[in-house]
Amino acid sequence: xxxxxxxxxxxxxxxxxxxxxxxxxxxxxxxxxxxxxxxxxxxxxxxxxxxxxxxxxxxxxxxxxxxxxxxxxxxxxxxxxxxxxxxxxxxxxxxxxxxxxxxxxxxxxxxxxxxxxxxxxxxxxxxxxxxxxxxxxxxxxxxxxxxxxxxxxxxxxxxxxxxxxxxxxxxxxxxxxxxxxxxxxxxxxxxxxxxxxxxxxxxxxxxxxxxxxxxxxxxxxxxxxxxxxxxxxxxxxxxxxxxxxxxxxxxxxxxxxxxxxxxxxxxxxxxxxxxxxxxxxxxxxxxxxxxxxxxxxxxxxxxxxxxxxxxxxxxxxxxxxxxxxxxxxxxxxxxxxxxxxxxxxxxxxxxxxxxxxxxxxxxxxxxxxxxxxxxxxxxxxxxxxxxxx
Amino acid sequence: xxxxxxxxxxxxxxxxxxxxxxxxxxxxxxxxxxxxxxxxxxxxxxxxxxxxxxxxxxxxxxxxxxxxxxxxxxxxxxxxxxxxxxxxxxxxxxxxxxxxxxxxxxxxxxxxxxxxxxxxxxxxxxxxxxxxxxxxxxxxxxxxxxxxxxxxxxxxxxxxxxxxxxxxxxxxxxxxxxxxxxxxxxxxxxxxxxxxxxxxxxxxxxxxxxxxxxxxxxxxxxxxxxxxxxxxxxxxxxxxxxxxxxxxxxxxxxxxxxxxxxxxxxxxxxxxxxxxxxxxxxxxxxxxxxxxxxxxxxxxxxxxxxxxxxxxxxxxxxxxxxxxxxxxxxxxxxxxxxxxxxxxxxxxxxxxxxxxxxxxxxxxxxxxxxxxxxxxxxxxxxxxxxxxx
Numbered sequence: 001x002x003x004x005x006x007x008x009x010x011x012x013x014x015x016x017x018x019x020x021x022x023x024x025x026x027x028x029x030x031x032x033x034x035x036x037x038x039x040x041x042x043x044x045x046x047x048x049x050x051x052x053x054x055x056x057x058x059x060x061x062x063x064x065x066x067x068x069x070x071x072x073x074x075x076x077x078x079x080x081x082x083x084x085x086x087x088x089x090x091x092x093x094x095x096x097x098x099x100x101x102x103x104x105x106x107x108x109x110x111x112x113x114x115x116x117x118x119x120x121x122x123x124x125x126x127x128x129x130x131x132x133x134x135x136x137x138x139x140x141x142x143x144x145x146x147x148x149x150x151x152x153x154x155x156x157x158x159x160x161x162x163x164x165x166x167x168x169x170x171x172x173x174x175x176x177x178x179x180x181x182x183x184x185x186x187x188x189x190x191x192x193x194x195x196x197x198x199x200x201x202x203x204x205x206x207x208x209x210x211x212x213x214x215x216x217x218x219x220x221x222x223x224x225x226x227x228x229x230x231x232x233x234x235x236x237x238x239x240x241x242x243x244x245x246x247x248x249x250x251x252x253x254x255x256x257x258x259x260x261x262x263x264x265x266x267x268x269x270x271x272x273x274x275x276x277x278x279x280x281x282x283x284x285x286x287x288x289x290x291x292x293x294x295x296x297x298x299x300x301x302x303x304x305x306x307x308x309x310x311x312x313x314x315x316x317x318x319x320x321x322x323x324x325x326x327x328x329x330x331x332x333x334x335x336x337x338x339x340x341x342x343x344x345x346x347x348x349x350x351x352x353x354x355x356x357x358x359x360x361x362x363x364x365x366x367x368x369x370x371x372x373x374x375x376x377x378x379x380x381x382x383x384x385x386x387x388x389x
Numbered sequence: 390x391x392x393x394x395x396x397x398x399x400x401x402x403x404x405x406x407x408x409x410x411x412x413x414x415x416x417x418x419x420x421x422x423x424x425x426x427x428x429x430x431x432x433x434x435x436x437x438x439x440x441x442x443x444x445x446x447x448x449x450x451x452x453x454x455x456x457x458x459x460x461x462x463x464x465x466x467x468x469x470x471x472x473x474x475x476x477x478x479x480x481x482x483x484x485x486x487x488x489x490x491x492x493x494x495x496x497x498x499x500x501x502x503x504x505x506x507x508x509x510x511x512x513x514x515x516x517x518x519x520x521x522x523x524x525x526x527x528x529x530x531x532x533x534x535x536x537x538x539x540x541x542x543x544x545x546x547x548x549x550x551x552x553x554x555x556x557x558x559x560x561x562x563x564x565x566x567x568x569x570x571x572x573x574x575x576x577x578x579x580x581x582x583x584x585x586x587x588x589x590x591x592x593x594x595x596x597x598x599x600x601x602x603x604x605x606x607x608x609x610x611x612x613x614x615x616x617x618x619x620x621x622x623x624x625x626x627x628x629x630x631x632x633x634x635x636x637x638x639x640x641x642x643x644x645x646x647x648x649x650x651x652x653x654x655x656x657x658x659x660x661x662x663x664x665x666x667x668x669x670x671x672x673x674x675x676x677x678x679x680x681x682x683x684x685x686x687x688x689x690x691x692x693x694x695x696x697x698x699x700x701x702x703x704x705x706x707x708x709x710x711x712x713x714x715x716x717x718x719x720x721x722x723x724x725x726x727x728x729x730x731x732x733x734x735x736x737x738x739x740x741x742x743x744x745x746x747x748x749x750x751x752x753x754x755x756x757x758x759x760x761x762x763x764x765x766x767x768x769x770x771x772x773x774x775x776x777x778x
Contacts, residue, residue, distance in 0.1 A: 044618075
């Protein structure tokens, strides 16, 4: 197991406090990161329904998942064997039987079918059909939305979690270095992506890396105006900006980072944009401290780029840490207008002041930890526009 | 675009025929593979709500997604610009506004709020909350479950799609070769995974590879009893079976393949298991032909392994092709008891006769195409237990 049993117990305790505050007796946890956080469960099995059942008045959650994955649950969680409950293989990807019918029968069996049940209504891998099946199968239960309940428990990291994110940062430094080295006029985009992912997984000599919740995003040329296109096998041409947005991951804890490379001679607009963004991130890093709100952080950044005549509509950052595909963001605090989250030590964010315009884009980002007095980036990597003539 | 416009039109036509048969006027398509199939849309943006709106009486679907991704939609789809509808960034990962509220307002605006709307109720990335928001926001609409409606249209591949899967097969041959070379006593699991993924993305000299919908699965030792654990940074020890289950992907079309390596001298049980499985897959490959049902295929395989005293509870195969994380399976036909799908030419499957027992496991699988008279594997790779003393 990646953490001490005492840490798992602490996590459960905080989760139950939140359940109590929201008057939830039974919490069904489908988000794979939340399952991992509370039980240690780890496996690429989230493509079939699976969940943890937390009872407000029981010490151990139950893991319910596919029969084939029960040995994986025994191998990776701290749960007793009798808290690992497999459903039969004939429930997989068929319209005949739904795994949530099985979950309903278990909840009845353990006397939980008439209580208030919290559901992660907007989590990945908890489908609309799963919700309908639970409603139909448990007519005497009351349901409450518990989306992000566990995510908010995760928002302040333990020192052990911080050490994992530091390891992830060492990985992302190496992967970014590799990416910047490989991006060149004539190189294929896929070969650059391959070199980055290779380094992400190899990790360091001391420890290996994990798969990241998002694949490397490498928009280039006019595609820098849209951040989520993935690589092709085209070759880079000259006079092209290339954004590299990646993360390192250690045991599913992420340290993301983005940098921008320019192949050729950048235009004045490109240089102005990069200078504004870099001043923006440096000013923001210097300003962040505990007690600020998420929206106050965004204002610092906004003020700098406004000075240079730039606008950014999307967030300037978001909480980050443990995650599985398709997103490394935690879906809790964001640096944006309206966010009233008070920053506290050991909160961790991806400070993400990228600007994508219709003709050009620039990103230079840092994963940071809120400290007692300010903040510190996890990684140590130059913040500049990397120009390769 | 990856396909001719005529092919997209053909796909739309078939989809509308299925909508008509099910009395669906408006189809909301959230599954990223289905979105790609119908519009060409491609991007790592499925971590936020996005969808296609198909109207039974309109030629072009609408793409609705995040503002930041609208340029991506314009770059990758065949849709007119006025069929690309972005929702504002302030709808992202917040409890204040939900993207489906925006979708409801658009459906009202285009006069579709009182019709019968099909939803992919059990698809990835269509959350329970999205369903609730649509129900609340469109009180005059009738809703029908359209899970896998488009997936079933996808089940027979065009020749162009088959050519993509053949390219993917060339990639998986190289990646498997790399994996078998790298697995060795003393090697770190992560370094083997890194070498495989590197090859998957590099592809071949002629064309690059894509990210696969599932990361390499490399269970070893006692973990071969559970198929979905991912790599660690531990080193392989002697007398260990290592399963390698991977795919090649070309433009998101997958050709999966699994092989088993034994480090050291395999036990008699291991050899017996591998012989039975290999005889099973060879016999099944020789038997498959159009007109058989999915369950008949499974019976052929089952009969062989029963002869040797082995059992397998899970499926012996499933339909495969275009996909995004977290699964490359199409969720339609399977080789298992009860499956009445009639095999037809250009259906494509991952024939997956693996056996995972509590102490040992073996996999040797092939991606196949149903031909006019039988079937053919996409890849050309030896079917045997790879022993590395």
